Amino acid sequence: MKVAIIGGGAVGLLIAAYISKAKMEPIIYTRREEQALALNEQGLKMYKNGIAENFAIKALPISKGLSGEEEIVIVTVKQYDVKKVIDFLSNSQITKPILFLQNGMGHLTYLSELSSPSIYVGIVEHGVLRYSDTCIAHTGEGQIKVAPFKEKTASFDRFVKELDAIGFRTIMEENWYPxxxxxxxxxxxxxxxxxxxxxxxxxxxxxxxxxxxxxxxxxxxxxxxxxxxxxxxxxxxxxxxxxxxxxxxxxxxxxxxxxxxxxxxxxxxxxxxxxxxxxxxxxxxxxxxxxxxxxxxxxxxxxx
Amino acid sequence: MKVAIIGGGAVGLLIAAYISKAKMEPIIYTRREEQALALNEQGLKMYKNGIAENFAIKALPISKGLSGEEEIVIVTVKQYDVKKVIDFLSNSQITKPILFLQNGMGHLTYLSELSSPSIYVGIVEHGVLRYSDTCIAHTGEGQIKVAPFKEKTASFDRFVKELDAIGFRTIMEENWYPxxxxxxxxxxxxxxxxxxxxxxxxxxxxxxxxxxxxxxxxxxxxxxxxxxxxxxxxxxxxxxxxxxxxxxxxxxxxxxxxxxxxxxxxxxxxxxxxxxxxxxxxxxxxxxxxxxxxxxxxxxxxxx
Missing domain, CATH: 1.10.1040.10 (N-(1-d-carboxylethyl)-l-norvaline Dehydrogenase; domain 2)
Structure with missing residues (x-):
């Protein structure tokens, strides 16, 4: 399963690494072209308990649009950039399931602008440090909680289960508000x-x-x-x-x-x-x- | 007229300098013996607009008590040290007029403990920088406002006028509260x-x-x-x-x-x-x- 991750920050890279580990294919969409280039060339390095692991990663600059191969889109940009991403997804008429992983709740008001029938929201409770465009450390073991904001999809359910199965705790909740x-x-x-x-x-x-x-x-x-x-x-x-x-x-x-x-x-x-x-x-x-x-x-x- | 100044901080030294200028005799009471020694030896230096003036100053450590020569006592310590000074003045049964120059109003509750029949309170609106135990700069021209908190005294009135007369603006107000x-x-x-x-x-x-x-x-x-x-x-x-x-x-x-x-x-x-x-x-x-x-x-x- 190919998964688009919009945002090459700490959370985006962390999730990309575990999607790789789960034998799915992450495609990271970055704001800066140089980060996409670096990720393609050097791959993604993740430290955990002092041990480094390398992942071959496909990355593209978001400015060129989504490749269209992905079954799921995950938005991991900071909340103050979410509006721009929503405009982009809405203009591109993306209809794949989209998961939003942001702090706060300010972005929820914009979600109605999206054409996608299936939208999820979630939170990340992991400690993660970003050293560079291609290197992170997973410093605190936590979990990801997701919940449907608008219509569920079978493919997203499968994605959550596959991620959880490799020990990257991912929980599906019924109600997004709590x-x-x-x-x-x-x-x-x-x-x-x-x-x-x-x-x-x-x-x-x-x-x-x-x-x-x-x-x-x-x-x-x-x-x-x-x-x-x-x-x-x-x-x-x-x-x-x-x-x-x-x-x-x-x-x-x-x-x-x-x-x-x-x-x-x-x-x-x-x-x-x-x-x-x-x-x-x-x-x-x-x-x-x-x-x-x-x-x-x-x-x-x-x-x- | 001899005037006791309790506290060798910026405000205490500023007032001592102008009392000197007004041909009255300040006696500075310091918490640390070394500051009293330094003031006696080196005098007090005050910069104003880049010009330094030197004042021969008598200073004593407060631990040895007041000399008894002074007609007026001015308390210039910070508010968090006022309680100690009030205990000291009360134990020493000082009956001279006392002026308190502190920020805030927390110290007012303790003033009833004093034996002195005449008490004044006031505020300092001057810019003053303290460089060392014996050196200050008068950086902002302002004024001192005082008002009787408990019974007026003729000697204190005279003191205020003499200070004001040399251009160190000192104003007597009727009501302390405002x-x-x-x-x-x-x-x-x-x-x-x-x-x-x-x-x-x-x-x-x-x-x-x-x-x-x-x-x-x-x-x-x-x-x-x-x-x-x-x-x-x-x-x-x-x-x-x-x-x-x-x-x-x-x-x-x-x-x-x-x-x-x-x-x-x-x-x-x-x-x-x-x-x-x-x-x-x-x-x-x-x-x-x-x-x-x-x-x-x-x-x-x-x-x-």
């Missing part, structure tokens, strides 16, 4: 605070003052969404902070590297949800502005 | 945000996202105090941000240098005031915890 909303809350609580304080995830637990703020944010954001077992989600937030205590969150790293963050799809989405119910969300709004301001910090400093 | 509360609001809005975002004061105006948060904080904290002309105080906050746009706030510098901040006397005081009226102050509480957490960041990271 899958995405839990991850959203986890991201909403951990990412902005760690980016703001410039601390590792674990500091939110060990620093009592930061912990107090984590609780306050959690309370505010969980009011804005439908969540059945709130205290269970809190336990999950704490568990993830513990498990990743020595890691810097993606938002922290984005800010440190002057990259755009995924704040719009995380807190931006929650603010929009809250607004629908005329909710007052002072902390979420403050945090949203804080991260937005930090993204534009250089501007502010330049004129200041 | 003097202190305006400075408190300015500090509450500018200091924690600049420390949190690690930006110069001007960035709060030029960065639209930070500006939005500045407005939100201003609205919340001004609800917790009695303030007659709220919009005038807002104009003052903006004017100070503009005037000091290239400066880093004292709280920013305290955090950067791993020193304790004055957050307790600023946001801590405002939270306590709000609590009296059962006010809900989510942003103030969040900011308070953020700064407290940043003060203890190393701890948090160490265990994280």
């Amino acid at each position: 899958v995405l909303v839990k991850k959203l809350i986890v991201n909403a609580v951990i990412n902005p605070l760690t980016a703001l304080y410039k601390v590792k995830n674990g500091a939110l637990l060990t620093n009592q003052s930061f912990y107090n703020n984590m609780i306050a944010i959690f309370q505010e954001v969980t009011c804005a969404v439908e969540l059945k077992d709130v205290s269970k989600v809190w336990d999950e937030v704490v568990a993830i902070c513990k498990k990743t205590s020595e890691n810097f969150s993606s938002m922290y790293k984005d800010i440190e590297n002057n990259r755009p963050t995924e704040i719009d799809s995380i807190l931006g989405y929650l603010l929009a949800e809250g607004k629908k119910n005329s909710m007052n969300m002072p902390l979420t709004s403050f945090l949203y502005n804080s991260i937005k301001g930090m993204e534009n910090k250089r501007e502010g400093e330049g004129n200041g | 003097v202190l509360v305006k400075k408190l609001i300015v500090n509450a809005v500018i200091n924690p945000l600049t420390a949190l975002y690690k930006v110069k004061n001007g960035a709060l105006l030029t960065n639209q996202s930070f500006y939005n948060n500045m407005i939100a904080i201003f609205q919340e904290v001004t609800c917790a105090v009695e303030l007659k002309d709220v919009s005038k105080v807002w104009d003052e906050v903006v004017a100070i941000c503009k005037k000091t746009s290239e400066n880093f706030s004292s709280m920013y510098k305290d955090i950067e240098n791993n020193r304790p901040t004055e957050i307790d006397s600023i946001l801590g005081y405002l939270l306590a005031e709000g609590k009296k009226n059962s006010m809900n102050m989510p942003l103030t509480s969040f900011l308070y915890n953020s700064i407290k957490g940043m003060e203890n960041k190393r701890e948090g990271e160490g265990n994280g």
